[in-house]
Amino acid sequence: MTLIGGDPGIGKSTLTLQTVASVAGTLTTLYVSGEESAAQVAARAARLGLELGQITMLAETCLERIMGTITALRPQLVVIDSIQTLYSEAFTSAPGSVVQVRECAAELTRAAKQTGTATLLVGHVTKEGAIAGPRVLEHLVDTVIYFEGEPGSNLRIIRALKNRFGAANEIGVFAMLEDGLRGVTNPSALFLARQSEPASGNIVFAAIEGSRPLLVQVQALVDRTGGNPRRVCTGFDGQRLAMLLAVMNRHMGCQLGGFDVFVNVVGGIRISEPAADLAIVSAIWSSLSGTLVPNNVVAFGEVGLGGEIRPVVGSALRVGEAQKLGFSRVVGPSVNRAARARADDDMLVSISHVSALAEQLHPTQ
Numbered sequence: 001m002t003l004i005g006g007d008p009g010i011g012k013s014t015l016t017l018q019t020v021a022s023v024a025g026t027l028t029t030l031y032v033s034g035e036e037s038a039a040q041v042a043a044r045a046a047r048l049g050l051e052l053g054q055i056t057m058l059a060e061t062c063l064e065r066i067m068g069t070i071t072a073l074r075p076q077l078v079v080i081d082s083i084q085t086l087y088s089e090a091f092t093s094a095p096g097s098v099v100q101v102r103e104c105a106a107e108l109t110r111a112a113k114q115t116g117t118a119t120l121l122v123g124h125v126t127k128e129g130a131i132a133g134p135r136v137l138e139h140l141v142d143t144v145i146y147f148e149g150e151p152g153s154n155l156r157i158i159r160a161l162k163n164r165f166g167a168a169n170e171i172g173v174f175a176m177l178e179d180g181l182r183g184v185t186n187p188s189a190l191f192l193a194r195q196s197e198p199a200s201g202n203i204v205f206a207a208i209e210g211s212r213p214l215l216v217q218v219q220a221l222v223d224r225t226g227g228n229p230r231r232v233c234t235g236f237d238g239q240r241l242a243m244l245l246a247v248m249n250r251h252m253g254c255q256l257g258g259f260d261v262f263v264n265v266v267g268g269i270r271i272s273e274p275a276a277d278l279a280i281v282s283a284i285w286s287s288l289s290g291t292l293v294p295n296n297v298v299a300f301g302e303v304g305l306g307g308e309i310r311p312v313v314g315s316a317l318r319v320g321e322a323q324k325l326g327f328s329r330v331v332g333p334s335v336n337r338a339a340r341a342r343a344d345d346d347m348l349v350s351i352s353h354v355s356a357l358a359e360q361l362h363p364t365q
């Protein structure tokens, strides 16, 4: 039982339709559309160039009738698009209410487990209101996948939040194109969009998303404040930023009390691992001091309250990705042998304390 959540228009129907088409030859499939007519689904399939083959299409919102079709057809894969459009005759509340969403999902789950039918539920993320969002179903299903993307960007990230039968925290990176979602084979190159000229406040962070390395650009802007100093983060935790600023004040002599600090992770991705600390500190230091970090530098590492740089998991993957994308300097904690094996001779610059950071980011020739 898999739940696919996301904002309206993000591409959930596109993803499920492409998925169904890719297994159309091998699995008997029932596609239930509660939002669109069969003709609209067919039109989308035509636009995406999909061959839907033997798929059974049902435009229906009544749970009892859907269950009847499932019982009669015995499909191996069922798609419900979306759970919020379904209603059960056993309840009087409106489709989309918490009761209807929960009860319909529970009934589908019971049937799925009994018959071994793989089921994909599509759920719209909603603002608080009459329509229940996918969160009310998270405990019920086996796998929860969220679809994320920035408005105005065709980049889509699919993130597995929960997975009972496999790895969680994996991401998939896709581009939404005219003919549907395409897997992005080299996400680092996409998130980087490296400028040819280095700019102050910019540095590249070697992240790990799920089990994959991902290079992302981190930016900071430190500017004299007009009133109360503002600390604004996009894609990074604000509490963590406050801590890093205190560490910079105490251990690097960076007095930021009179400055606004803005931090941005480019490309609309959210960074939550402590390994980002050193890159964030580097970007802030670079903007504050007006010093350019050369654009061949990558940073990673956790920063402790004492200003110490702590080792993080996945150093070999991070170093390997930096090497692969042509970076020639990795500033971070001391790394394990596997990471050293991946790097060129003088690529790795280990530092143990933030006080040594400035010198290593901008070595005096």
Ligand SMILES: Nc1ncnc2c1ncn2[C@@H]1O[C@H](COP(=O)(O)OP(=O)(O)O)[C@@H](O)[C@H]1O
Binding pocket: 006, 007, 008, 009, 010, 011, 012, 013, 014, 015, 047, 176, 177, 178, 179
């Ligand atoms: N004719 C089109 N050409 C290109 N992209 C389109 C077209 N129609 C829809 N789209 C894209 O598909 C998106 C809708 O995807 P959809 O799978 O219906 O989202 P969801 O099911 O999550 O609401 C739109 O936001 C748009 O980006």
Ligand SMILES: [Mg+2]
Binding pocket: 012, 013, 014, 035, 081
């Ligand atoms: Mg849809």
